[in-house]
Amino acid sequence: MPEAIIETTGLTKSFKGFRAVNDISLQVLPGTIHAMIGPNGAGKTTCFNLLTKFLRPTSGRILFKGRDITALKPDQIARQGLVRSFQISAVFGQLSVLDNVMLALQRQRGESFDFWGSLRRLDTQKARAEELLHDVGLGAELDTPAAQLPYGRKRALELATTLALDPEVMLLDEPLAGMGTEDVSRTADLIRRVAKGRTVLMVEHNLGVVAELCDRITVLARGEVLVEGDYATVSKDPRVIESYIGGAAHE
Incomplete structure (x- = not known):
């Protein structure tokens, strides 16, 4: 297995005692499309903000290509080739x-x-x-x-x-949010094309797109990693069905 291009160990972020992200250990392999999914409030965007240094972690480490980037600033991260988009078009x-x-x-x-x-x-x-x-x-x-x-x-x-x-790594925060069916299909095809020769880490709610696009999926719930694997593995996990599907049904 190749060395992870992004790796976190014990990544934690607390806000006045509330742990939005708790002890997350994540490995994103080079050349893959990796998704983070989970119900609202699972900690996905907070995790993105930690990886791109818009937030400073309470504890834990972030490695990019084996180098510790935990203390770097957002512009320094971007210059190293780790670039993100946002939920709201900018x-x-x-x-x-x-x-x-x-x-x-x-x-x-x-x-x-x-x-x-x-x-x-x-x-x-x-x-x-x-x-x-x-x-x-x-x-x-x-x-x-x-x-x-x-x-x-x-x-x-x-x-x-x-x-x-x-960018060497693209972090896409809900790239399909608010799109109609035609735009979803077009944008999913676009992500697949631009991912060639790059690594993509994306937060996405559309499970159909995740199933079609992504090599690996990390499911978050209540700020922690619930399960990780390919779509066939995570979609059958009872904890995912209860936490993600059940949570989505109540949103």
Whole structure:
């Protein structure tokens, strides 16, 4: 078995005595699509925030490619190739679809924004931005203001801006939330395509998509790991049926 690209040991986060995440040990293998699922309040987004350093753990360690990143800041994590999306689409509505991706490509260069860069460099970035937008199905909407895109297309744009940072690991926080059936199918296919050559860790409620896309699944309940394995394994576990399916029925 290859060495985990993301590994946590004893990861715990408490808020005024309440343990939102309790003693989570997680291993995400390189080149896989790994899902975290569970009912609302299970600790999934808190775990994401810990991994990407938007929250500091109360205790425990986080390793990325064998290096301890527990004390690093969010921007330092992103520069190492660990990049996340959010539940709410985060695009610049007043900018065009193309300009959103161009801005992300410039951000990849660190603090050097190319307002006065050479035409060759800008042409290269534009070509790359157009390529990314074609990959996510937005090639015909380059000049459209991002605010005018339907919700599902905004999520596709957000995925393009994430890809512009050339991440080694993508953390997708409920990438299909709020989508209609057609957008769910299109976005699931997109995730499958962009995952080639990358590692994806995703939080997702859509079990059909998880079953189709994911190599491994971690089920959380009340801030702890309930069970882990492939879909065939976790879907038959009585604890998952009781905690996840039962919990979802009462939401």
